[in-house]
Amino acid sequence: MPSAPQSPDRKAVLISGAGIAGPTLAFWLRAAGFQPTLIERAPELRTGGYVIDFWGLGYDIAERMGLIKEINRVGYRAQELRIVDDRGQRVTGFGTRVFSELTAERYVTLRRSDLSRLLFEKIRGTAEVLFDSEIVGLQQQPDGVRVRLRHGGERRFDLVIGADGLHSAVRGLAFGPQREFEKHLGYVVAAFEVAGYRPRDEDVYLMYGQPGRMLGRFTLHDDRTLFLFVFAAEGDTLPGTLDLQKSMLRKTYGEGKWECPQVLQRLEETDELYFDRVSQIRMESWSQGRVALAGDAAVCVSLLAGQGSALAMISAYVLAGELGSAGGRHEAAFGNYEARLRNYITAKQQGAERFASAFAPRTAGGLWFRNQVIRAFAIPGVARFAIGRDIADTLQLPDYRWPQLQELSSGAQALA
Numbered sequence: 001m002p003s004a005p006q007s008p009d010r011k012a013v014l015i016s017g018a019g020i021a022g023p024t025l026a027f028w029l030r031a032a033g034f035q036p037t038l039i040e041r042a043p044e045l046r047t048g049g050y051v052i053d054f055w056g057l058g059y060d061i062a063e064r065m066g067l068i069k070e071i072n073r074v075g076y077r078a079q080e081l082r083i084v085d086d087r088g089q090r091v092t093g094f095g096t097r098v099f100s101e102l103t104a105e106r107y108v109t110l111r112r113s114d115l116s117r118l119l120f121e122k123i124r125g126t127a128e129v130l131f132d133s134e135i136v137g138l139q140q141q142p143d144g145v146r147v148r149l150r151h152g153g154e155r156r157f158d159l160v161i162g163a164d165g166l167h168s169a170v171r172g173l174a175f176g177p178q179r180e181f182e183k184h185l186g187y188v189v190a191a192f193e194v195a196g197y198r199p200r201d202e203d204v205y206l207m208y209g210q211p212g213r214m215l216g217r218f219t220l221h222d223d224r225t226l227f228l229f230v231f232a233a234e235g236d237t238l239p240g241t242l243d244l245q246k247s248m249l250r251k252t253y254g255e256g257k258w259e260c261p262q263v264l265q266r267l268e269e270t271d272e273l274y275f276d277r278v279s280q281i282r283m284e285s286w287s288q289g290r291v292a293l294a295g296d297a298a299v300c301v302s303l304l305a306g307q308g309s310a311l312a313m314i315s316a317y318v319l320a321g322e323l324g325s326a327g328g329r330h331e332a333a334f335g336n337y338e339a340r341l342r343n344y345i346t347a348k349q350q351g352a353e354r355f356a357s358a359f360a361p362r363t364a365g366g367l368w369f370r371n372q373v374i375r376a377f378a379i380p381g382v383a384r385f386a387i388g389r390d391i392a393d394t395l396q397l398p399d400y401r402w403p404q405l406q407e408l409s410s411g412a413q414a415l416a
């Protein structure tokens, strides 16, 4: 990808990570008049992975970026969450239309990688992008940050933002080791996709649970199917290689019924397995001098919140807006960024933690109780009441001034 033209009077901001928060931040920083550079460790945008539910303020930000039509085109409108037993018979479930109703039809399920790609498309040609590289050293100076890159070479930026996810390297370099900030919620998550799997159940999330483990299946476009595993696991050490990860899944689900045997069989053919701890990141401060964090790197809520992508986008949007409003005075901007979001994020993290045991209850009694609660969702009004509280956003998106937004939206390639 060609570099965007450099301009001496714009503040240069290096953003580590081209997932969800990174491209969103690059877009809004560009709209605010900054000069962002994105650096991504992977050689290209990551594909595969898992699907996410997307609504609320994240959806609003995507709309402001002109992405809604495309998001809805590639997305799914799930109709039902169905819990099944050993033989695949429906135990309970509920119609997921309630999500759409509660959000005035502004609710969509899509692949995380599709959202990332669409966000990235919005900055193509307007920001410098460095793939297959990463920051390996940071040195803060009074007037900037000197950055050392993996393949050698040093560069200077006015600010550096870590948007490099749960295992953020920028956080490690500027704030300290991950263990100081990570709260492991006691589960491991894995996901993979295959082609040609049967049966297919369009627009239905299927979930099969045994004490301490659940297996989910979701039918995707183009004859593809996504599988999601969430299982209880204590300890911080995860198997480090694909073979060991597969072996852990075989051990955990080996005696599982329903479709466990055939899913484990299909697992053998994949070399793109998402595998990680279910954790949150909790930090007392999201900035340190000229370095700040956004998205999961700063505020990971975990998959149990069902809103991490939206929060990644919200944090990016607010960070860019505050930097723009403060005319680049980073201390003030970073302070306002935290002040606006801190309580909102804390509430989301607490909600996700409470929900953890409902996702994969650890005992047979817990499973039974969870299913009774879901059964109650069939009673008119109950689902609306129970879900309404969690789905509502208590934050209002600030309206910032975006001096360059017009040009970005009209697809101007070179703004400098």
Ligand SMILES: Cc1cc2nc3c(=O)[nH]c(=O)nc-3n(C[C@H](O)[C@H](O)[C@H](O)COP(=O)(O)OP(=O)(O)OC[C@H]3O[C@@H](n4cnc5c(N)ncnc54)[C@H](O)[C@@H]3O)c2cc1C
Residues within 6 Å of the ligand: 016, 017, 018, 019, 020, 021, 022, 039, 040, 041, 042, 046, 050, 051, 052, 053, 054, 112, 133, 134, 135, 163, 164, 165, 166, 167, 168, 169, 170, 189, 191, 228, 294, 295, 296, 297, 301, 302, 303, 305, 306, 307, 308, 309, 310, 311, 312
């Ligand atoms: C199974 C699962 C289900 C989920 N479901 C939902 C859901 O329903 N709804 C929802 O909103 N959210 C959901 N989430 C959460 C959501 O995916 C994350 O919160 C979101 O992706 C965070 O975005 P991010 O940009 O901060 O980090 P990421 O998306 O993790 O992106 C980080 C980027 O940084 C790159 N990177 C990593 N290290 C470096 C480095 N050293 N240097 C440079 N680049 C680096 C990575 O390659 C990646 O591209 C789910 C998560 C999981 C695991």
